[in-house]
Amino acid sequence: LIHPQGSWSIGATIIHGADDDRFDLDGVVEFPVPSSWRPSTALDTLEEALQGFPDVQKIVRCTRCVQLQFAFMHLDVTPIDPAHEPRVERVGEIFHHSRERREERRHPANPYGFAQWFRASLPMPIKAFQDAVMRARGIAQRSDLISKGMTVFADAAIEDLPDPIDRLRDAPQVIALKLMKRYLNLRYASRDLKRPPSVYLSKMAALEPTNVFGLCAQLEQFAGTFIRQMEVANSSNRWPDERNPRLEAESFNDRWPKDTTAMTVFLGDLRHLVSQLALARRSEFSETQRIFSGLFGERVSAASAKAYLEGVSPEPGKTQFERGRGYVAGGAVGATSAVARSTSLAPAHDFHPGILGRK
Amino acid sequence: MKRAKPRTPNTQLNRMAHRWPAFERRFLGSSLEAWIGPLRGFQQDYQVAVIWNYGEGLPPLVHILEPKLKPRGGGSFTDIPHLIFNPTSPEDSALCLFDPELRQWTPAMLIADTTLPWASEWLHHYELWHYDGVWRGPSAPGPRSIGEGLGQDKILPDAAVRP
Secondary structure (H helix, E strand, O other): OEEEEHHHHHOOOOEOOOOOOOEEEEEEEEOOOOOOOOHHHHHHHHHHHOOOOOOOOEEEEOOOOEEEEOOOEEEEEEEEEEOOOOOOOOOEEEEEEEOOOOEEEEEEEOHHHHHHHHHHHOOOOOHHHHHHHHHHHHHHOOHHHHHHHHHOOOOOOEOOOOOOOOHHHHOHHHHHHHHHHHHHHHHHOOOOOOOOOHHHHHHHHHHOOOOOOOHHHHHHHHHHHHHHHHHHHHHHOOOOOOEEOOEEEEEOOOOOOOOHHHHHHHHHHHHHHHHHHHHHHOOOHHHHHHHHHHHHOHHHHHHHHHHHHHHOOOOOOOEEEEOOOEEOOOOOHHHHHHHHOOOEEEOOOOEOOEEOOOO | OOOOOOOOHHHHHHHHHHHOOOOEEEEEEOOEEEEEEEEEOOOOEEEEEEEEOHHHOOOOEEEEEEOOOOOOOOOOHHHOOOEEEOOOOHHHOEEOOOOHHHOOOOOOOOHHHOHHHHHHHHHHHHHHHHHHOOOOOOEOOOOOOHHHHOOOOOOOOHHHOOO
16 A cells, blocks of 8 residues: 655645755555564565666665655655554554664654644635635646656555645645745755754644735744744753654654754754845845745746736736735735735726926 | 816825825925825835825826835836836936826825825836836836837827826
8 A cells, every 4th residue: 555645645745946846755655564574674675666666767775765766756655564453544663774873673653644634733725825826836837747746656556645736735834834845955955964854844834823924924933933942942952852643652853853953053044044034025026036046946936926927917907905005916925914904996097108397 | 977076185185194094294385295105015115205286286296215216227217117207317206107198097086095006006016127127017008118218209298297
């Protein structure tokens, strides 16, 4: 049985960021493993079984999974040994094997339960926000690449794939999570350091309330949560220890942070992110694009700009505005709060050039 | 049916105070009112001045105070779309917000409900124009800027500024 886990199962899949056009997906392969097998044997067996997988360019053995590298994506396949019956659905143990550190052990895990918890924890985004994201996504044309990635699995025995147009993927918490992951991918691309694990980021994202001031504010709030957690960890030695809400024995921080340096580096990245977002708020569009390119990559930044610009209608019509503040554009993803508030309409008009004082 | 009777200064003042409370009224003289305050563009707010010389029957003019009006890199002020261009001090040019030939603004209209929203919309498109040089706002037929219209006889009719 193969089922999705990680970002795939919660609708938070991203293009890698530091490596264009590449999606990172996670899947779980569930099979009973004899108790006499060492973790390395289970991983070796899976690696062997995956040889010859259609369209795979390269297979890489990792500490807890086997990575299949395709043209447009990487798929991390993690073997899980199902727990004895009676069993909570899909609970089991995953395998950890590090040749360098000579470590071999098993870990209790319930990725399926976590995905269910994640999806149940998030409120559905309001319709105006969903519509704006859908419009931007349509213009940026990312869905075609996701489809290419998914066709790879057409012949595999796969169950319970999440709906690829799941509305939950447009929740502000999920988009903030994707942006955070992209940002960290770029920050850690040239570092020989382990980054905070996605599952830890995901749990924290699901715990964030929806920020009514839009996407940028949602991301700032998300970063602020981690800043406080890192500051507490550094000052009081209470390190993050997030657990799987559906399996208390599963720690999401068992491999990160390894030391205080890991947290200090993460804290520095978060402060940089927040300060750059604050700068972007005060800057004009051209400068904002430069800042966003630095934070999330030129491709995402340019795609967002293109999506926004193509959504701006040149057709004359009534001007929608928020009293005391100003114009409300129709295509803005970040305009949730403005859309939610009451707006007024000014009469239709056309801009027109002239010369001052000419009679 | 559209209202024809001009709004009184008091009506305009009250509506401005009610709809745009952050705008400060400045009394500039007899039959001359001004308001100064913040107005949203796209990514940033601008400090603008709205000057209304109702004594001469002119429409209100909107000037950008901060950050200053500026051309795109390598361009000139005459390339900025939809300005009421001030040849002696281009930075102080006003925004051209409506087509006077079509009488899209008349003294029967409320400044708070027309001029201010249109100016904010202008600022939004101005910021996007700075990004890629494309003006996406609604435009009257003909050239969009003084620079674009240079050499074309038909631009800038007398009514361009004074409806």
